[in-house]
Amino acid sequence: MGQMKTYKFDFRSDTVTRPSAGMRQAMAEAEVGDDVFGDDPTVRRLEMAMAKSLGKEDGLFVTSGTQSNLVALMAHCGRGEEYLVGQQAHCYRWEGGGAAVLGSIQPQPIENQPDGSIALSDIKAAIKPDDPHFAMTSLLALENTIGGKVLGMDYITAATSLARSEGLRCHLDGARAFNAVTALGLPISTLADPFDSVSICLSKGLGAPIGSVLVGEGAFIARGRRIRKMLGGGLRQVGILAAAGLYALEHNVDRLAEDHANARLLAEGLNTIDGLTAGLPDSNILFVDVAPEIASDLSTHLAEAGIGYTELYGKQRWVTHLDVGREAVETVLDLLFRWQAGR
Numbered sequence: 001m002g003q004m005k006t007y008k009f010d011f012r013s014d015t016v017t018r019p020s021a022g023m024r025q026a027m028a029e030a031e032v033g034d035d036v037f038g039d040d041p042t043v044r045r046l047e048m049a050m051a052k053s054l055g056k057e058d059g060l061f062v063t064s065g066t067q068s069n070l071v072a073l074m075a076h077c078g079r080g081e082e083y084l085v086g087q088q089a090h091c092y093r094w095e096g097g098g099a100a101v102l103g104s105i106q107p108q109p110i111e112n113q114p115d116g117s118i119a120l121s122d123i124k125a126a127i128k129p130d131d132p133h134f135a136m137t138s139l140l141a142l143e144n145t146i147g148g149k150v151l152g153m154d155y156i157t158a159a160t161s162l163a164r165s166e167g168l169r170c171h172l173d174g175a176r177a178f179n180a181v182t183a184l185g186l187p188i189s190t191l192a193d194p195f196d197s198v199s200i201c202l203s204k205g206l207g208a209p210i211g212s213v214l215v216g217e218g219a220f221i222a223r224g225r226r227i228r229k230m231l232g233g234g235l236r237q238v239g240i241l242a243a244a245g246l247y248a249l250e251h252n253v254d255r256l257a258e259d260h261a262n263a264r265l266l267a268e269g270l271n272t273i274d275g276l277t278a279g280l281p282d283s284n285i286l287f288v289d290v291a292p293e294i295a296s297d298l299s300t301h302l303a304e305a306g307i308g309y310t311e312l313y314g315k316q317r318w319v320t321h322l323d324v325g326r327e328a329v330e331t332v333l334d335l336l337f338r339w340q341a342g343r
């Protein structure tokens with residue numbers, strides 16, 4: 001790893017949020033027990049609260065979104081089975097190949113469309129017939145939001161209906177599903193309904209320091225609990241972390257709309273700078289094309305000012321979250337306007 005950097009305004013990701021004073025107090029006061037024994041009441045409260053809000057039977061608290069997706073893939077697919085997944089999807093591209101390495105599950109990656117969806121015709125074409133030459137196609141995995149883009153309910157209904165009609169189950173990597181429903185103006189249960197399982201990250205825009213919750217039907221979660229233990233994810237007095245998740249559900253869901261508004265404000269402002277072209281964001285993530293003639297000057301200026309963003313796919317990626325509010329966006333834009341005027 002490189003040297004640790006500190007930022008005045010950190011737009012690199014919504015994972016950089018730090019637990020607030022209120023969240024820390026909830027953590028300190030949490031009632032705990034040994035969760036491997038099933039004795040931690042705060043963990044059970046979080047698991048059931050998430051399951052209930054998504055309209056599912058049961059939930060499982062896991063250490064990370066990566067572990068959550070892996071548990072889900074392993075609970076859905078046996079050895080030698082395969083899942084259909086977007087080429088850009090986190091649970092194909094960004095999880096170290098875990099499903100193949102640890103689950104003996106074959107991914108069938110499919111090119112994502114520019115809007116983040118997987119074309120229905122591509123899904124259909126990728127489903128293998130029942131023939132010993134082929135891995136058995138068992139699962140369709142979608143992601144929402146994906147790269148900050150929101151998949152709409154019409155598409156999700158069509159894709160999951162197609163999968164189901166071919167005998168597949170459906171998993172949603174909903175690391176940022178609360179961002180998706182904030183943008184869609186729907187209850188989270190509506191988005192979750194067509195899926196057998198959904199994974200939700202607490203440590204992104206919801207502002208908790210750690211954790212994801214996987215939800216689904218009871219027998220699926222029971223299988224998942226066994227797999228979580230096998231993966232080393234059985235934890236003990238972990239109610240102190242679940243308490244942060246419960247606090248996040250109570251305090252940090254409704255405010256996601258602010259992050260989306262701030263991302264839009266940032267995009268609109270960046271678009272007024274010569275040489276910058278920002279796509280208007282669906283949610284809290286925006287990508288910016290930078291003209292080559294300003295790229296080096298700009299990155300030096302931003303670095304010196306302590307402003308963090310990431311470089312991804314040849315673009316700048318900026319993510320808004322609860323630690324960079326409207327004031328931070330206005331400060332950054334003001335700084336860039338002055339930089340432009342001084343050039």
Ligand SMILES: *Cc1c(COP(=O)(O)O)cnc(C)c1O
Binds near residue numbers: 065
């Ligand atoms: C961040 C993320 C994950 C993984 O979460 P970690 O907690 O970082 O392992 C999974 N899926 C998506 C879409 C994500 O953005």
